[in-house]
Amino acid sequence: xxxxxxxxxxVKKPGASVKVSCKAxxxxxxxxxxxxxxxATGQGLEWMGWMNPNSGNTxxxxxxxxxxTMTRNTSISTAYMELSSLRSEDTAVYYCARYCTGGVRxxxxxxxxxxxxxxxxxx
Amino acid sequence: xxxxxxxxxxxxASVGDRVTITCRASQSISSYLNWYQQKPGKAPKLLIYxxxxxxxxxxxxxxxxxxxxxxxxxxxxxxxxxxxxxxxQQSYSTPPVFGPGTKVDIK
Numbered sequence: 001x002x003x004x005x006x007x008x009x010x011v012k013k014p015g016a017s018v019k020v021s022c023k024a025x026x027x028x029x030x031x032x033x034x035x036x037x038x039x040a041t042g043q044g045l046e047w048m049g050w051m052n053p054n055s056g057n058t059x060x061x062x063x064x065x066x067x068x069t070m071t072r073n074t075s076i077s078t079a080y081m082e083l084s085s086l087r088s089e090d091t092a093v094y095y096c097a098r099y100c101t102g103g104v105r106x107x108x109x110x111x112x113x114x115x116x117x118x119x120x121x122x123x
Numbered sequence: 124x125x126x127x128x129x130x131x132x133x134x135x136a137s138v139g140d141r142v143t144i145t146c147r148a149s150q151s152i153s154s155y156l157n158w159y160q161q162k163p164g165k166a167p168k169l170l171i172y173x174x175x176x177x178x179x180x181x182x183x184x185x186x187x188x189x190x191x192x193x194x195x196x197x198x199x200x201x202x203x204x205x206x207x208x209x210x211x212q213q214s215y216s217t218p219p220v221f222g223p224g225t226k227v228d229i230k
Contacts, residue, residue, distance in 0.1 A: 027228040035219075045167065045210060045221040061218050094164055107158045108214050113166035 001020060002026040004034075004114035005097050011120045017084040020117045022096035029077035030054040033099035036070065036081045046092075050099060051079060055069040086121045093118050125149050125213050129222040135230040142198040144225045147210035151191045155215035158187055158196045161224075162207045171196065171211075201227070 022034060036048040047086040049060035053068035058070045069082045079096060094117045097110035126149035135143050146156065154174035159167035169178045171187035174194060184199040198205055206229055211222040 044223050045212075047219050047221070059217070092173075096145075097167075102176075103173065105173075107155065107176075108174040109169055110167075110212075111169040111172075111178065113168070116166050 002098070002112055004098065004112060006094075006096060006114040006117045009118040009120070010087050011122065013123055014087055016086050016121075017082060018086060018119050019080055019082040020094050020096075020119070022081070022114050024077045024079070024098070027098075029072075030074055034072070034079040035097050035099050036072075037095045037097060037110070037113075037118075038070075039095070040089075040092040041108045043092075048081070048094075049106055053079060083119075086119075088121050091119065091121045124218055125152065125220055127211055127213055127220050127222040129209075129211060129225050131225060132223065133226040135228055137200055137202050138203055139178035140201045140230075142152045142201050142205075142227060144196045144209055144227075146194040146196070146222050148188075148192045148194075148213055148215075152213045154190045155213055156187075156194045157214055158185075158188070159210045159212065160205075160207045161210065161223075167210060172175045172214075186202060198227075201228065 003025045005023045010018050012018050030053045033050050035050045038046050051058045053072045067084050072079045090122050096114040101108045128147045130145045156174045158171040159166045170181050170185050175187045186197050188195050208224045208226045210224050
């Protein structure tokens with residue numbers, strides 16, 4: 001079945017960087033964009049950006065421009081999200097999600113999602 | 124950016140109840156609206172895409188309707204496994220924005 005499996009929880013100090021991985025299985029990795037969404041504890045869902053695994057092209061939310069980098073390793077069907085200059089407000093669960101499209105009108109949605117990676121930023 | 128709102132923010136209901144959640148966009152998004160269910164400690168799960176299309180494997184008690192700025196998610200007969208938080212998300216333009224969520228808990 002289609003599955004995204006993420007790396008384990010991380011604890012980082014303010015100012016450090018974190019790199020989260022997302023391993024895809026059950027489909028052709030290079031055929032679907034991967035997006036990243038984060039969720040602070042008890043809060044809503046915040047989109048961070050996308051990456052095309054085939055070309056490596058990326059697009060980032062303005063809020064994260066300059067701090068986030070999305071990459072991939074196609075040989076192991078894995079996407080990565082690296083966030084730098086971490087601050088306490090970056091403490092959240094980070095999700096990867098597959099971008100799916102359908103229909104002639106360009107409808108799209110996220111499915112499935114990875115299980116999430118908790119990143120805690122604390123001194 | 125398009126803003127999304129949901130109402131109510133939370134509701135209490137009993138098994139077997141009909142539940143309706145509303146989502147509103149700050150501008151017209153046609154039918155570019157998705158619904159997700161999230162249970163505590165779990166990732167969101169797609170329920171409905173393109174405002175009214177049921178994702179494969181999702182029970183038929185879930186349905187979506189609406190277009191333009193106003194949308195509805197309906198659960199026709201609430202089941203114990205449906206107690207969760209529900210999010211709408213616009214897919215009309217970048218950045219994709221999620222609603223703040225509606226928490227459905229047990230009365």
